[in-house]
Amino acid sequence: MKITLVRSMSRSAVFELVNDSCYRAPAPYTVTLDGAAVCSGDTNIFSLYSLEPAHTYTLAVTLDGVTDTLTFTTAEESFFVDASRYGLAADGVTDNTAKLQAALSTCPAGGTVYVPAGTYRTQSLFLQSNTTLYLEKGCTLLGGTDRRDYPILPGVLPCHSEKDEQYLALWEGNPLDSFAALINVINAENVTITGEGTLDCNAQNGDWYQNPKQKKIAWRPRLFFTSGAKNVVLHGVLACNSYSWTIHPTYSENVDILNIRIRNSSQSPNTDGIDPESCKNVNIIGNHVHVGDDCIALKSSKLFLGMKLHVPCENVIIRNCCLSRGHGGLVIGSEMSGGIKNVTVTQCLMDHTDRGLRVKTRRGRGKYAVIDGLAFRNVVMDGVLTPFVINMFYFCDPDGHTDYVQTHEPQPVDDTTPTLGKLEMEHIVATDAQYAGCWFSGLPEQPIEGVTMRDVKISFAPDARPGQAAMMCGAGASCKVGIHAENVRKIALHNVEITGYEGERLQLTHVDRYEED
Structure with missing residues (x-):
């Protein structure tokens, strides 16, 4: 039995048991960190959270009486930005979009925006380069139910020279105006979304599933969308109740989708799990996907x-x-x-x-x-x-x-x-x-x-x-x-x-x- 590091971030890390079994480990195992028991598991991929940045740890995994150890170091972090200081209301009702966006937009390069436990109602959020969004265990970003509150991403952006155009929003393979996703990474690089929290679009409580193949103002949004992005990591979170396709990276490079869970009702229309489109170098590792398409x-x-x-x-x-x-x-x-x-x-x-x-x-x-x-x-x-x-x-x-x-x-x-x-x-x-x-x-x-x-x-x-x-x-x-x-x-x-x-x-x-x- 051997343990390898899939990826280390500033406050979390992903590991893999090397074997020939499919998804599940050959037997349950236990995990210690610097000699202290931290968790147990039964899948080949597991993660650790609430780690210290720029810290070297010794990990040990014991399976069927055999132990393997691994030393790893978390990434550095410049600043820790607690989003609750921006006046968030964790009641699941108050609209927190502007306040969450303020925290994301003012985070210095190399910093982490931390969202504590609680339910935060929000519409579309946009992440900037060289930042991390960390969702604490018990944290839920809950999508608003009124489509009129979501910004529209144009399918085509005209160039001033009129010789070319930029394609932004996509709907089923064509550049068509679409609502922005709950989480968006556009023309940005070195972006990480991680933690044990939840991204819940709450689509079942809006009108997103009514006549889903008809355009209403704009086409339906995704839960997570990238365009023209590089070096993007989505890790650990529960993604659920998406408006349409759940994870949709487009025209992006070096995208890691690691150890997330996707839960959409089997009756929900066109709620694909993970749909990379025209992307290069994509790792989809350790995910559990249960969807309606x-x-x-x-x-x-x-x-x-x-x-x-x-x-x-x-x-x-x-x-x-x-x-x-x-x-x-x-x-x-x-x-x-x-x-x-x-x-x-x-x-x-x-x-x-x-x-x-x-x-x-x-x-x-x-x-x-x-x-x-x-x-x-x-x-x-x-x-x-x-x-x-x-x-x-x-x-x-x-x-x-x-x-x-x-x-x-x-x-x-x-x-x-x-x-x-x-x-x-x-x-x-x-x-x-x-x-x-x-x-x-x-x-x-x-x-x-x-x-x-x-x-x-x-x-x-x-x-x-x-x-x-x-x-x-x-x-x-x-x-x-x-x-x-x-x-x-x-x-x-x-x-x-x-x-x-x-x-x-x-x-x-x-x-x-x-x-x-």
Whole structure:
């Protein structure tokens, strides 16, 4: 057993047990700090809080009688800013937006804004560079319920030269006016949000879920939003009851999302968990996500921004996460016109999501909509209806059901045609599947380049019920389908075991090369 430091901040730190288990540790363990017992745990990722800045600690973890130690030093801190001194009211009713913003805006570089226990009603807050927001245990930032109190972020900011424009707010992949998030990091760097507190949008008590696909003044906000940011850390907090997508970094670099919990009602509309969009170098580690839509979705805009900017979402690590009850565990797209590159998923647990690995794209996403370098390793899926779905006929958008998107006749390969490269899945166990084990649908004019599966076990629930494995026209309800594949250049199965399926184990159409051992 070995312990490693994931990240150390001024008053908190994140650690990881190095092993092969998915999300949960092999056994419960205890943690001591400088010889004093501080906590116990049963997950591979854990955190410590209320630490002293610029202090060196000795950490010890004992599991099954074996102890490993680690020495680490917290980051320095210039100033400690107690937000309560700005006149906050912790009654959950009084609007604290201006006072909290004053504390955030006046914090010196290198400083920490500390919010003590209590419930603070607020609307959108904006963080500045080189600062930390620390939410104490028992602290809740509670979102206001009247959308008219939230500022609107313009989708497009015109340039004075009239030769260019800046894109700020995004709604489902397009630059459209949207309400600002509860927490915003825009054109800032070296920003940390940490602590054991809660970010509660309180959306269920407003009108955010009423006709959610209709624009009302502006499009719905996020819980956490970044744009043009660098070196951003979101750690430890409980994020809940989001207005729409919960964590939405856009056009940002070096984003760490560590050991947070996301809780949205399974009935809440489009409340994805973590949706990095056109971001580079993203670490999603140790998070527990329970939402009303996709748990983690990697995106890179729709056709307009994809063709104009072609900024991919790339270099993403997802590790030791528990992804629960959502529509998909890890989802690629469907807004991915800038491309998705170099994604590694390891040691994750997917618990009763509709799908496990879900890739969704369609004609019209564009020539820069290239998905490549996806590795999916050492994952456990429990009760996932369809463990693997790759769907290039996804019927989203107003034209999603048209012949242009849905026809299975080859179309010209042009500037609107997306591309799926090679995908690797290995060391995966999926139990109690229902609709299908694997459903791979490529375009006839642009087949999926390659799917390699190694050491994969899929079993079906004895009482499985039929349902639609992939959201595409012509794919009716299915039940206990082993592997359905169409328009794939190469499928390689190495030690792939599927049990409990009905009918033919393999349903292959227009698969150029198939190999199995």
